[in-house]
Every structure is written in C-alpha cells, then in structure tokens.
Amino acid sequence: MAAITEPMPLPELTTDDLSRYSRHLILPEVGMEGQQKLKASRVLCIGAGGLGSPLAFYLAAAGVGTLGMVDFDVVDASNLQRQIIHSTKDIGRKKLDSAEEKLKALNPALNVVKHDTMLSSANALEIFRDYDIVADGTDNFPTRYLVNDACVLLGKPNVYGSIFRFEGQASVFATEQGPCYRCLYPEPPPPGLVPSCAEGGVLGILPGLVGVIQATEAIKLILGNGEPLIGRLLLVDALNMRFRELKLRKNPDCPVCGTHPTVTQLIDYQQFCGILPESRQPATIKNGIPQMTVKELKHRLDAGDDLFILDVREPYEYQIANIGGKLIPQNDVPQRLGEIDRNREIVVQCLSGGRSQRIAEYLKQAGYAKVSNLAGGIRAWSEEIDPSVRKY
C-alpha cells in the first residue's frame, strides 16, 4: 500500500477545518491525522475538463491542501454536457479561471495553482516536481505517455482514468512496486489518418463516474488507507453498469519502469505516437476537398493571389483571434451563400480544420467550383506562420 510520507510535521487543523471536515474526522479511516495528511497534500490535475471537473471538485471538498491544474483550453458550450465545474456564463472563458472560481467557492482554504500551458516534454518534469500525486485526465495518447514517463522518472503516483463513449478505465500507475502505463500498453496505436476533430461522442455522466474514482484513489494514496488500484485495471461499462477488474503486471522489461530502463528522459511523444505536425503531412484531398497548408496559404497571399478566406467560427472566437477572413458562423452559411462569391477561390477556415472541412464539403455540394480547406486552421497558422495570432 503506498502511503505518502510527509517528512515535515503535519499542518494543524483550524476551527473551521474541524467543523467542515467533521464527517471525515469521525471516520476511523480518516481521523484527525488523515485530515491533516489531506491538508498537507499537493495533487496535480492534468485537464480541467470531463475527468478533471469531478476530480478537482471532490479533492477540494475532501480538504486537499494544494490543487494544481493544467489546462490551456477555453470553455465551450459543448463542454457543459459533462464538464460540470464550468457554467454557462463561463463560455469563452479560460477553463482554469472558471475552475478556480468554483473550487474556491466550495473551499476557500484551498490553494489553487493554475498552470496555463500545454504540457510538454519541456515543462512536465518541472511542473510535476512540486506535487505528490498526479491525476491524469487528458484526452490524447501522446500526453498519456508523457504523464506516465514523467511520473515514473520523478517517482510520483499517476492516478489514471480514461473514457470512451460509455466505457472507462481507471488504475494507479507509476508506484514503485506497481506497473506503469507502458506496462499495460507498451506501444501507442498508430494514428492512421490525419488527426481529426470528429468526436466519438461520450455519455456525459461517464467522466463523472471515472473522475470520482480517480479522486477516491488519490485520497486513499494520501491517507495510506484502503486498497488502491495498483496492479489493477478497473473497467467501467456505464451502459450495462458493469464493473470488472483485470490484473496488471509490472513488466520487468518495461523501458521506463523496468529493471533496466532505456527511457531515462522525456522524449518526443508526438513522434512516439507517429503523429506528424499537420502541415508536414503530404497535401491531401479529403472527401474531394483539397487541403491547403498554412504555409501554402501564406505563400499565395504574399504572391497577391485573390483568395476568399471564409472563417466559419463563432463571433467570440473571431474576437479572440482571426486572420482577416470573412466571418460567417458555420450554422449561418446555408442562409448566407449570397455573401460567398461563387467565382472566387474559397479557402474555408476554422480553429483546427474540422468545421471548415465540413463546410467546404457543403459548399462543394452547393456547386462551388473552387473550394479548399485550411488544414490545421488558425491554430496551425499561429503555430507555424504568425505566433502573434492568439491561440485558444
């Protein structure tokens, strides 16, 4: 059983703490000392979204002393189906700010540390160092491997949760005796197609279920009580409401946590997962729509080509950042075709190339002869052409 040993003396509980946590204090499994351990603990939540919402809420409620959160994203209406830490009025707002507000409302004594950044090999070790436990609530494979490796290298337990549609997984990785994520999945799946922003969909309640399981595991590790999911993979099937458990073995040959590790530093996880940056991929045609790279667009604009850039994002997004395109939000396009000149070459653009692809296909079907999709969207433009264009 992994207990977090705190070399410094445990913090005293205030009068407010005693009344707030009374239901914990009277539990033999928690008690005064347990509550003090919670108060001393520092937990890092990667992601303030579906999994992060319930995770952060329950850790705050439980009296964790310091909660760090990593998220660079902004609240969007489609998040509210499951990301319950955010409210309707927060749409457009940074998730970290929204989360902090709700967490402090619940527990004003909580120390919230906001890491407004994208986690990467360049910053992960430094960010993780200040915490006792890392809770991984991210949504992509490169970050999963990054978090895992950083946790193993630093000796921090990784409370893992993942979801897909209506199924979830949970476990505790990267403890000294237990397996790590790579013991279970030594290799990431091949990316196959160009990364798309099409969603598989997810049952809103699912990250709620799994996120609270993660919070539970983090609390158990802090208290040093109960049996954590070390060496166990919990499988949740929400549709059939079945919970199963599989045994996880620590792989002695694991390149990160095995007896002779070969990975002793963080690597390039995008490369590891076989993901090429959007514009380095060969020019493709997707569903009949030519994909224009941002480099190509820049080149053609500089050459004075007469391109009609159609920006199909929402007004608030345009306010955050734009590249001068004509704004017609995607849902308005069918009614506003009159504003899109059929004789010109149209480049459809959105945030990262998903919505714009869909609209490009629609325009083609509506008889537009020259339509292409800006692959990677304004995000790629910001990354590769003009960093002064704000990313969100």
Place this chain on the structure above:
Amino acid sequence: MIINIPTPLRAYTDGRNAVEVEAANVASALQALTASYPELQKHLFNGDGRVRAFVNLYLNDEDVRYLPAKDASPVNAQDTLSIIPSIAGGLPGLAVQAIAPSAQSLPVNQKR
C-alpha cells in the same frame, strides 16, 4: 467460451458485445472469432499474424502475455476472453482511428 468485444470493435461483430466460440485455447478462440467476423482480422492482428501491440487480451482477469503458455493457454467453456484496447477519451482515439470505422459525421461543434 465467451469473448468480450470492446466498444470500438462492435461495429465488426454486428453490434455484439460478446461472442460465443468453441475453442481449446486462446489462439484458436481468436481464430474462431475472426472466422465468424472476418473484418476483425486486420484490426486485431498485424501483417505477420501477431496480435497488435496496443490490444491487450485477458483470459478471465489475467493478461495473456504473462501466462506461462501465452496464447496457447487452454480454455474451457466457463472462461472469458476480453479484448482491451487502449483508450484515451476525448479525442477519438487514435486507437479508435486504427480500429474503428471512420467517423460517420462531424458534429456541429468541433471542440471537445
């Protein structure tokens, strides 16, 4: 024995979440499965007939990789074989890209 089919693969088993097969060991159970549902073959196995690395197989609650006999492990009628692919929620899994049918339609709002 029963083989549990994970969500991303159910499109290839006519939506079934479990398939019953007759087999003496893990390897032949998988063969029986792909014989009934040939589309699973390329999703479960790579070119040289080995199970793809990001797909885990569990005989009851034990990882087949760690069993002494691996996929030659004998099975009986009460055993369950589970296929557990890696998932990463949110963005539809590269696992899903690799082993699921292409997205049917893009939602109105692309942000996760």
